[in-house]
Amino acid sequence: MNIAITGASGLIGRMLVAHAASHGARLYPLVRRQAQLGTLEISWDPHLGVLAAADLEGMDAVVHLAGENLGSGRWTAARKARFRASRLQSTTLLCRALSQLRRPPEVLVVASAVGYYGDRGDVEVNEDTGPGRGFLAELVQAWEAAAGPARDMGIRVVHARFGIVLSRHGGALARQLPLFRWGLGGPLGSGHQYVSWIAATDAIGAVWQALHDATLNGPCNIVSPQPVTSAEFAGTLGRVLRRPVWLPAPAFALRLLLGDMADEALLVSTRVRPGCLLSAGYPFVCPELEAALRHELNR
Numbered sequence: 001m002n003i004a005i006t007g008a009s010g011l012i013g014r015m016l017v018a019h020a021a022s023h024g025a026r027l028y029p030l031v032r033r034q035a036q037l038g039t040l041e042i043s044w045d046p047h048l049g050v051l052a053a054a055d056l057e058g059m060d061a062v063v064h065l066a067g068e069n070l071g072s073g074r075w076t077a078a079r080k081a082r083f084r085a086s087r088l089q090s091t092t093l094l095c096r097a098l099s100q101l102r103r104p105p106e107v108l109v110v111a112s113a114v115g116y117y118g119d120r121g122d123v124e125v126n127e128d129t130g131p132g133r134g135f136l137a138e139l140v141q142a143w144e145a146a147a148g149p150a151r152d153m154g155i156r157v158v159h160a161r162f163g164i165v166l167s168r169h170g171g172a173l174a175r176q177l178p179l180f181r182w183g184l185g186g187p188l189g190s191g192h193q194y195v196s197w198i199a200a201t202d203a204i205g206a207v208w209q210a211l212h213d214a215t216l217n218g219p220c221n222i223v224s225p226q227p228v229t230s231a232e233f234a235g236t237l238g239r240v241l242r243r244p245v246w247l248p249a250p251a252f253a254l255r256l257l258l259g260d261m262a263d264e265a266l267l268v269s270t271r272v273r274p275g276c277l278l279s280a281g282y283p284f285v286c287p288e289l290e291a292a293l294r295h296e297l298n299r
């Protein structure tokens with residue numbers, strides 16, 4: 001299988017590249033610099049709109065993960081503009097290139113996020129649920145819509161709506177680990193909000209299934225079937241690390257420190273069901289949080 005992949009240097013991309021290589025697939029990373037000679041790299045510039053369609057000829061699948069990182073600090077107006085531009089421009093460019101191919105790929109898996117659903121309190125949402133409100137929900141809708149031209153061409157497009165991917169190598173878990181190890185970790189805000197998470201191994205397994213399973217089409221929630229509250233998450237992480245958990249991070253402090261990111265990404269309650277993965281019979285390796293954290297942190 002020939003797979004072109006954007007955002008290959010990111011958290012999910014690195015794991016997917018390793019997984020694909022171990023399964024005999026040939027990976028063609030799209031890089032935002034000069035492609036190195038003697039590699040399968042393909043050069044592109046999503047901001048300047050540069051991508052030679054011919055470079056994608058012969059691909060069986062495309063995985064699009066690229067986008068400015070959402071989790072590393074305060075959301076300013078300038079950063080929000082970059083979050084949006086990096087996702088919309090890149091998706092539009094990729095779809096335009098795909099439309100020029102003699103033989104388009106069978107499937108396009110585009111990263112998306114459970115941020116689509118916005119703040120839903122305790123109500124369980126699935127792929128049939130409509131979008132929520134707020135910057136992130138609107139961004140995710142526009143990001144998914146940008147892949148419309150690929151769908152119109154008859155390509156099977158899967159919107160991988162990731163929950164928080166748990167990895168010790170990066171993302172939300174890696175950012176929290178130092179605080180928890182110092183005994184300073186705790187629930188965020190009230191701690192009542194739902195956190196929809198996915199073990200790194202299942203995030204990659206689910207994307208792999210999306211690439212191969214023609215029944216997966218359209219939005220696909222990539223989350224564990226057992227979401228937890230922020231308080232349960234903190235308690236479980238503390239137990240796994242054998243550290244006390246007693247210090248909640250007050251909502252006002254998070255808002256002061258992180259701006260809109262606090263409400264949109266940390267205090268938001270989204271209880272997501274992986275409806276499509278369950279219907280497709282995806283065999284979750286780590287459906288339960290404590291086992292997932294022990295697996296990821298070797299505890």
Ligand SMILES: NC(=O)c1ccc[n+]([C@@H]2O[C@H](COP(=O)([O-])OP(=O)(O)OC[C@H]3O[C@@H](n4cnc5c(N)ncnc54)[C@H](OP(=O)(O)O)[C@@H]3O)[C@@H](O)[C@H]2O)c1
Binds near residue numbers: 006007032046090
């Ligand atoms: N990790 C999670 O928990 C999670 C949850 C929900 C949704 N997602 C979404 O899934 C996708 C992949 O996640 P990830 O955790 O692997 O992200 P990541 O570690 O931040 O990596 C994203 C990659 O995108 C490329 N990139 C960065 N800034 C860019 C820009 N301004 N314009 C174009 N490309 C840019 C980079 O790859 P190159 O340098 O190789 O181009 C980067 O390595 C992201 O779109 C993310 O929003 C992730």
